[in-house]
Amino acid sequence: MMDRRRVLTGVAAAPLVLAAPAFIRRANAQSVVDVAGVYSLSGTFANVGSGLNDGSKWAIEQYGSAAGNKLNYVLLDDRGDAGEAVRKVQEAMTQRGIKHVIGCTNSAIALAVQKEVYARKGIYINEAGADEVTGKDCNKSSFRWPVACYSAVNATVRPLIDKFPKAKRWYTITGQYVFGDSLLSNCKDVFKEKGIEHVGNSYHSLSDREYSGYIATAMAQSPDVLAICNFGNQTLDVVRQAISYGMKRNTKILAVWSTGLDQFQALGPENCEDIYFGANFWHGVDTPGSRRVAEIVKQKTGDVPNYLQACGYAVSQILIEGINKANSTDVPAIVKALEGLSYEGPTGTEMIRPEDHQVVKDYYLMLGKAKGAMKDKNDLCDVVAATKALPPPEKTGCQMAASL
Amino acid sequence: MSAQLLLFQVLNGVGIGMIYFLLSVGLTLIFGLMRFVNFAHGAFYLVAAYIAYAVVIWTGSFWWALLLGPAIVAVLALVIERLLLRHTYSLPHEAQILITFAVALFLQEMVILIFTPLGHNVPVPPALSGVLFLGPYVYPAYRLAVVGVAALVAIMLWIAIERTKMGSILRAGSESAEMVGLLGINVDRVFMATFALGAALAGLAGVLVAPLRGVEPFMSAEALGIAFVVVVVGGLGTLSGALVGGILIGLVQSIMSTLWPEGAQLMIYASMALVILIRPTGLLGRI
Numbered sequence: 001m002m003d004r005r006r007v008l009t010g011v012a013a014a015p016l017v018l019a020a021p022a023f024i025r026r027a028n029a030q031s032v033v034d035v036a037g038v039y040s041l042s043g044t045f046a047n048v049g050s051g052l053n054d055g056s057k058w059a060i061e062q063y064g065s066a067a068g069n070k071l072n073y074v075l076l077d078d079r080g081d082a083g084e085a086v087r088k089v090q091e092a093m094t095q096r097g098i099k100h101v102i103g104c105t106n107s108a109i110a111l112a113v114q115k116e117v118y119a120r121k122g123i124y125i126n127e128a129g130a131d132e133v134t135g136k137d138c139n140k141s142s143f144r145w146p147v148a149c150y151s152a153v154n155a156t157v158r159p160l161i162d163k164f165p166k167a168k169r170w171y172t173i174t175g176q177y178v179f180g181d182s183l184l185s186n187c188k189d190v191f192k193e194k195g196i197e198h199v200g201n202s203y204h205s206l207s208d209r210e211y212s213g214y215i216a217t218a219m220a221q222s223p224d225v226l227a228i229c230n231f232g233n234q235t236l237d238v239v240r241q242a243i244s245y246g247m248k249r250n251t252k253i254l255a256v257w258s259t260g261l262d263q264f265q266a267l268g269p270e271n272c273e274d275i276y277f278g279a280n281f282w283h284g285v286d287t288p289g290s291r292r293v294a295e296i297v298k299q300k301t302g303d304v305p306n307y308l309q310a311c312g313y314a315v316s317q318i319l320i321e322g323i324n325k326a327n328s329t330d331v332p333a334i335v336k337a338l339e340g341l342s343y344e345g346p347t348g349t350e351m352i353r354p355e356d357h358q359v360v361k362d363y364y365l366m367l368g369k370a371k372g373a374m375k376d377k378n379d380l381c382d383v384v385a386a387t388k389a390l391p392p393p394e395k396t397g398c399q400m401a402a403s404l
Numbered sequence: 405m406s407a408q409l410l411l412f413q414v415l416n417g418v419g420i421g422m423i424y425f426l427l428s429v430g431l432t433l434i435f436g437l438m439r440f441v442n443f444a445h446g447a448f449y450l451v452a453a454y455i456a457y458a459v460v461i462w463t464g465s466f467w468w469a470l471l472l473g474p475a476i477v478a479v480l481a482l483v484i485e486r487l488l489l490r491h492t493y494s495l496p497h498e499a500q501i502l503i504t505f506a507v508a509l510f511l512q513e514m515v516i517l518i519f520t521p522l523g524h525n526v527p528v529p530p531a532l533s534g535v536l537f538l539g540p541y542v543y544p545a546y547r548l549a550v551v552g553v554a555a556l557v558a559i560m561l562w563i564a565i566e567r568t569k570m571g572s573i574l575r576a577g578s579e580s581a582e583m584v585g586l587l588g589i590n591v592d593r594v595f596m597a598t599f600a601l602g603a604a605l606a607g608l609a610g611v612l613v614a615p616l617r618g619v620e621p622f623m624s625a626e627a628l629g630i631a632f633v634v635v636v637v638g639g640l641g642t643l644s645g646a647l648v649g650g651i652l653i654g655l656v657q658s659i660m661s662t663l664w665p666e667g668a669q670l671m672i673y674a675s676m677a678l679v680i681l682i683r684p685t686g687l688l689g690r691i
Contacts, residue, residue: 205666213661213668216412220408
């Protein structure tokens with residue numbers, strides 16, 4: 001027979017027993033961190049945005065969680081428009097409370113988004129190319145994976161000048177926007193330092209597809225090297241049309257910035273042969289980090305990773321490494337954790353420079369090979385030089401606040 | 405600019421102009437006869453370019469692509485005209501623009517779905533992969549062949565429109581489709597055939613341009629823009645207008661590439677604005 005004390009104890013314990021499953025559930029449940037990816041899935045750069053988006057999404061999927069928080073990828077399609085990107089980021093940050101933002105399809109979008117994310121005290125990891133991103137427009141919230149225009153130019157133009165010391169006359173064809181201008185001004189600096197004669201430049205608009213007129217103008221100057229300062233499909237068109245006009249016969253052609261494998265495939269081996277390209281990533285460079293990227297890309301596509309996928313992957317990875325090291329999703333803690341962080345990235349051991357939030361990594365000068373020399377369908381180029389060419393922090397123009 | 409470079413840019417501009425003529429002649433034919441504004445014209449160009457890519461991959465032969473590209477696009481246009489566009493002829497131009505724009509977006513998305521958003525290369529046929537020397541300059545043999553095909557198309561179209569019974573029906577139809585119908589001619593069929601021919605010409609342009617620029621899913625927008633500029637400059641609905649408009653725009657683009665490179669694309673549209681100001685119906689358009 002139960003005594004009064006036992007009954008009271010039982011009654012008191014009952015709510016605890018009833019509540020136990022809820023406590024157990026809460027203990028097991030992970031909080032969810034929304035990570036917004038800002039990419040252009042339509043418009044001029046949609047071919048670029050689509051690959052980047054895949055890489056970012058797959059990295060989130062591969063890691064699954066960071067510091068015990070489940071990761072959820074939220075795509076913001078900016079349709080190639082910086083204004084649209086800012087509007088979508090504002091909406092995501094104010095209405096959904098998102099603080100972790102990654103990705104951009106071009107530099108103009110990155111520059112607009114990074115101001116917005118900083119103003120709203122979020123964190124933004126991007127893959128822009130323009131120097132300003134980690135230069136005069138840098139801020140405490142923003143980090144960049146690919147090298148800046150300075151590095152791309154110094155890791156391609158310098159080795160090429162060293163390789164062909166007699167090639168003194170250089171002509172440039174430049175896309176007239178932030179990124180193209182940034183590449184061009186860096187080229188001019190190197191030309192000046194190395195005693196190269198810059199025999200001319202043709203700017204073209206972002207809507208151009210016909211370059212024969214510019215190429216004829218370039219040919220009239222009899223350059224030793226034609227350097228293309230742009231990215232995306234326009235670079236391919238300039239290369240293709242320069243080759244068709246016979247420029248390869250007596251002129252070296254350098255695309256200072258390319259997106260690597262996907263662009264080499266789009267050009268085909270017949271157009272890649274003997275053309276020099278700059279690239280941020282090459283699947284043939286075997287490192288622990290590149291193996292991780294290769295694994296998820298193989299699983300998703302059955303093929304090797306291209307630059308776009310690797311780059312999209314890298315920006316997700318940096319954010320996740322930061323959350324893991326900080327063991328928190330708190331933005332100031334992640335920023336602090338990322339500054340000076342060294343990790344195994346897609347190009348090898350990469351480091352984040354605290355002074356300007358630029359990832360220190362290799363940039364490759366590549367040379368297209370003949371069809372007959374290819375070992376497989378992806379073996380379109382050889383790495384000629386791998387260089388970590390970063391400007392000294394005090395020369396980037398970056399003046400960063402001490403805290404967010 | 406040296407006289408030699410100017411001469412080369414003029415020749416190059418004529419070459420670009422002939423390519424632009426090919427791009428726009430189908431659009432002007434369709435508008436001339438049917439008074440139908442076809443925003444899907446660029447999409448037919450796109451689809452044919454991708455057919456060229458696929459055929460070259462499968463067969464290794466560009467010549468099969470040249471045959472199949474325009475033919476398949478013509479059949480596609482026939483189906484679209486019969487199922488959809490036929491019901492829109494009596495609607496205002498705004499409705500036609502919206503509907504054909506939707507068709508263009510649909511075709512573009514289909515291309516992305518099948519071929520991915522990344523660009524691809526269509527190799528120049530080996531027989532035409534060389535260059536011709538013009539003093540210090542060279543001109544690609546393939547480009548010259550494209551110019552030749554465009555000239556041939558211009559001559560054949562002129563003969564077909566000016567010297568054949570079908571041509572006289574087309575010309576009569578462009579004046580008064582109702583009157584042609586009263587004469588016992590099946591105007592619906594004439595419209596259908598014209599639409600297919602216009603699409604096939606866009607397809608021919610797509611196949612021929614593919615080795616020059618490669619293929620990518622957003623190539624249709626630029627082509628459509630250029631085609632409309634050429635048609636507006638030359639005069640809506642006239643074959644000779646498309647030829648003159650194409651060459652004029654090609655010359656402006658080529659010469660400005662040297663004189664003011666950053667403004668070359670802008671000058672194309674400035675030329676159009678100037679022509680509209682001076683002669684609103686276009687250089688050879690009917691008042």
